[in-house]
Amino acid sequence: MMETPVPSEMGTIPSGSPTYIKLLVTYRELLVTHVRNTRCLLDNLLENDYLSEEDAEIVCACPTQPDKVRKLLDLVQSKGDEVCEFLLHVLQRLQDAYVDLQPWLSEIGFAPSQLIQSRTVLNTDPVSRYTQKLRHHLGCDSKFILCYGQKEELLLDDVYMDTVVELVGFANESLGLLGSLDGLLDHSTGILNEQAETVFVSGNAGVGKSMLLQRLQGLWASGQLDAGIKFFFHFRCRLFSCFQASDTLCLQDLLFKHYCYPEQDPEEVFAFLLRFPHTALFTFDGLDELSSDFDLSSAPDTTSPLEPAHPLVLLASLLSGKLLKGATKLLTARTGLEIPRQFLRKKVFLRGFSPSHLQTYARRMFPDRALQTRLLDQLEANPNLCSLCAVPLFCWIIFRCFQHFYSAFQGALQLPDCTLTLTDIFLLATEVHLNRTQPTSLVQRNTRSQVEAFHAGRGTLHSLGRLAHGGMERSLFVFSPEQVQASALQEGDLQLGFLKAVLELGPGGEQLSYEFFHITLQAFFTAFFLVVDDRVGTQHLLRFFQEWAPPGKTAAATCFPSFPPFRCLGGRRLAREDPFKNKDHFHFTNLFLCGLLSKARQKLLQHLVPAAALKRKRRALWAHLFTSLKSYLKNLPRMKVEGYNQVQAMPTFIWMLRCIYETQSEEVGQLAARGICANYLKLTYCNACSADCSALAFVLHHVHQRLGLDLDNNNLNDYGVRELQSCFRWLTIIRLSVNQVTDSGVKVLYEELTKYKILTYLGLYNNQITDVGAKYIAQILNECKTLTHLKLGLNKITSEGGRCLAMAVKNSSSIMEIGMWGNTIGDEGAKAFAEALRNHPSLTNLSLAFNGISTEGGKSLARALQRNTSLRIFWLTKNELNDEVAENFAEMLRVNQTLTHLWLIQNQITAKGATQLAEALPxxxxxxxxxxxxxxxxxxxxxxxEAEKRLICF
Structure with a gap:
């Protein structure tokens, strides 16, 4: 017999034989303390015939857990060394079940023999079984997606495609693009607050937030996501609206009874979760859809996972990290809704499809290459549709409509000649799905018109509208079977694809509910109801325009002073509006209302609503649009800027323009243009997308006066630039910085701006412009003799583009300021700018900061300034300039008496170079x-x- 070693908290396997019996004896109390699950050990010992059923019953009969472990160890030791070794093998293999013993097993260097490794190990641990159940649950839930207008569900893998995902800072400044979905959970990039735990995903309606979460669920369920995540809890925020103010839950009930219940030992599973919260991922979808009159501010925060609290308090405490600190929480909401900064660990924007995404998606939806080409060519010819395709939901609807018409009309894949608005797309989609009820045969195609389709389906459409409208008034997005039945919808109507059945978790458990495929669809049918229902008067028609009214007034009071305030829109919402406020569903309703009441829709609707009522509603809406826009702009802050009367507009103004554009009425556009009593529109940080540019141009091309337009920091891209073409004739100032504009958009600017030659300011900072685009900009500078300011910083311009621009600057007698910060023109580009500076008559401000300029380029610039009398401010920050360059600038200072500011910050100048500059200053x-x-x-x-105040060293 071997000598028993002196035990310690950790130790090594004793030498000699038998080994494992002695090991269990030596560390008996360690095992009794840390083995909390005997059932799993018994299952494995029984499976491999190491214990009998009678043995298992003896263990289970013990009164306490420590007694069960001691009895089990006694039995195992009595069976011999092989059984003891197998017990250790099970402890090592099932890490979740015996997590506290893993350091000990590593310390003693336990390695099972080949014989033991060949034995079957069953994982009946409650935590592992619960993880398997979650994977199965989420795998089933994420495998299919019920697509718009489909009877059957489609595979998510066939529909899903990654979109542009951008990391942003607290102020929504870009921090770069996210390469993959794994980056959402990456703790090394984009972190805003190390102490916070919530990753906030924001994006416009239809951009794919819910589908992104569904994709994450599928990846985790299939084991392709972070292996350290053992729990994945997915909640829709609207669930929390189902509870009454008096309802309370503890965290365990929220997770298990209202999401997924463990099949065994829930207390043990919950204890593991509390002990290792970092193994859990929570996703909360659609914070903007949360609607409750519960006053969150009046309820205390909860930090105990065991104490009951209102479910909304649990939600807020989870997001803040007061509950399950260490768990990752991923929250989605529509653009415009913000959450407190202290919650934010990381923030991302979903930007939708880029042009390359659109091409990839077209290849997926249209495998035939000829069809792809025809589709993309027609989208390119219709910028409005192309812009809509940046939103994945709209892109899918448009592509499905193309597929329908291609199959229905034997390959005649043609778009109407007129402009297709968002209303047109939804009308088109509605027609497609109404026609699905038509009988088909091999020899006869459906040939009924859109008017006939809507006339035949008017009962269904009216019922859908009644349901949508009733929900919209109460910010209700999920409907019970009773509510659906009350709207007079028939069973066949539910199969059209406008509504989908969902199992909604509420206080009473799972119950069948219904919701519109997307909130924009509910908004569309709400607007449809307001137009076609005879009982809706002009006052009620405008009730969702409340936010447009000046402070202290309602929308109705603006046009109809006798109409009472809209209590249904104010409602009793959460006392703290941030982060639970959103009104996009009202805005979309207004948008579709404008589209449906447009003159182009008169033929379609005249069979559904009396002509007199239609005319009355249209007139009231037009008057309201004009009055609202004029009143809104009148109340915006104004300031005088270099001879311009500048007005700072807000995102509400963008919604107004969208509505006006949706009417497709030149008369309405002209009226709106009259209301713009300013000649400089500032629309920075308005969340404007490329489709909004066509709405903006629709109004501005009626202004007939020279304008300044600032659209910095939006999401316009090249499509947006194209859509502005009709108003370029009036624009003297164009600012498109931080808008993802590429060389293609710059080409459009060149082609249009050189026609009118009135441009004075062109801002394209922080875009994606290369040397190709720089050549187009050089041409603009050559041909637009009034251009005074040009901002091109933080693009992708190298020495080649720098030389072209410098040549154009040299030939310009009007240019006053050039901003080239953050490009890579290098010494060659610097030499070209030096040539341009020599004897230049007008250039006063020049930035070549952060451009990779070193000794030769710096010396050329210094020598050129000896013959320049116009430049006042010169930025050369963050280059590679040394003492030799400083010496040349010192020589320049003895000659040039007109330069006032020289910035050489963050270069490679030492005390020697500083001395030379100081000696030149007298x-x-x-x-x-x-x-x-x-x-x-x-x-x-x-x-x-220090004595030379003009030389700033620190």
């Missing part, structure tokens, strides 16, 4: 400051220049 009376911050000067060296 000979210069014009220079105000030379900035040397961030160069190679030590603090004690910088003190040498």
């Amino acid at each position: 000979r210069n009376t014009g220079i105000v400051e030379i900035c040397l911050n961030g160069n190679l000067l030590k603090p004690e060296e910088a003190k040498m220049f």
Whole structure:
């Protein structure tokens, strides 16, 4: 017999034989303390015939868990060394069940023999079984998606495609694109607050937020997501609207009774979750759809997972990290809704499909290459449709409509000549699905018109509208079977694809409910109801326009002073509006209302609503649009900017323009243009997309006066630039910075702006412009003799593009300011700009900061300035300029008396170069400051220049 070693908390396997019996004896109390699950061990010992049923019954009969472990160890030891080794093998293999013993097993270096490794190990651990159940549940839930208008569900893999996902900061500034969905859970990139735990995913309606979560679920269910995640809990935020103010739940009931219940030992599963919260991922979809009159501010926060609290308090405590701190929480909401900064660990925007995404999606939907080409050509010819395709939902609807008409009309895949609005697309989709009820045969095609289809389906459409409208008034998006029945919808109507059945979790457990495929569809049918229902008067028609009214007034009071305030829209919402406020569903209703009441829809609707009522509603809407826009703009902040009367508009203005565009009425566009009593529109940070540019152009081309237009920091891309073409004739200032504009968009600018030659300011900072685009911009500078300001920083312009631009600058007698920060023109580009600077008559401000300029380029610029009398401000920050360059600038200062500001921040200048610059200053009376911050000067060296106030070293 071997000698028993002295035990420690951790140890090594004793030498000699028998080994494992002695090991279990030596560490008996360690095992008794940490083995909390004897059932799993018994299952494996029984499976491999190491214990009998009678043995298992003896163990289970023990009164306490420690007694069960001791009895089990006694039995195993009595069976011999092989059984003891197998017990250790099970402890090692089932890490979730015996997590506390893993360090000990590693410390003793346990390695099972080949014989033991060949034995079957069953994982009946409650935590592992619950993880398997969650994977199965989420796998089934994420495999299929019920697509718009489909009787059957489609495979998510056939429909889903990644979109542009952008990391952003607290102020929504871009932090770069996310390469894959795994990046959402990556703890190394895009972190805004290390202490926060919520990843916030924001995006416009239809951009694919819910589908992204469904994709994540599928990846986790199939084991392709972070292996450390053992629990995945998915909740729709609207669930929390189902509870009454008096309802309370503990966290365990919320997770198990209202999501997925463990088949065995729920207490053990919950205890594991509390102990290892970092193994859990929570997703909360659609915070904007949460509607409740529960006053969250009056309820105390909860930090105990065991104490009952209102479900909304649990939600807020989970998001803030007060509950299950360490777990990852992923929250989605529509653009415009914000959550407190202290909640935000990471923030991302879903930007939808890029042009390359659109092409990939077209290849997936239309495998035939000829059809792909025809489809993309027609989209390219119709910028409005192409812009809509940036939103995945709309793209899918449009492509499905193309597929329908291609099959229905034997390959005649043609678009109507007129502009297709969003209303047209939804009308088109509605017609497609109404026609699905028509009998078909091999020899006869459906040939009924859109008017005939809507006339035949008017009962169904009216019932859908009644249901949608009733929900919209109460911000209700999920309907009970009783509510559906009350709307007079028939069983056949439910199969058309407008509504889908869902199992909704509520206080009473799972119950069958219904919802519109998407909130925009509910908005469409709400607007349809307001137009076609005889009982809806002009006052009621405009009830969803409340937000457009000036402060203190309702929308109805603006046009109809006798109409009472809309209590249905105010409602009793959460006392803290942020983060639970959103009104996009009202805005979409207004948008579709404008489209349905447009003149182009008169033929369609005249069979559904009396002509007199239609005319009356249209007139009231037109008057309201004009009055609202004029009143809204009148109340916006204004300021005088270099001779312009500038107005700072807000996102509401974008919605107004969308509605006006949806009417497709030139008369309405003209009236709206009269209401714009300013000649400089600032629309920065308005969440405008490319489709909004066609709405903006629809109004602005009626202005007939020169305008400044600032659209910086939106999401316009090249499509948006194309859609602005009709108003370029009036624009003297165009600012499109931070808008994903590429060379293709710049080409459009060149072709249009050189026709009118009135441009004075062109801002294209932080886009995706290369040397190709730089050549187009150089042509603009050559031909537009009034251009004074050009901003091209943070693009992708190299020395080639730099030379072209410099040549154009040299030939321009009007240019006053050039911004080239953050490109890579290098020394070659710098030399070209030096040539342009020499004897230039008008250039006053120039930035070549962060452009990779080193010694030769810097010396050329310094020498050129000896013959320049126009430049006042010169930025050369963050380049590679050294003392040799500083010496040349010192020589320049002895000659040039007109330069006032020279920034040489973050270069490679030492005390020697600073000394040369300081020695030149007494000979210069014009220079105000030379900035040397961030160069190679030590603090004690910088003190040498304290007396020279114009030389700033720190």
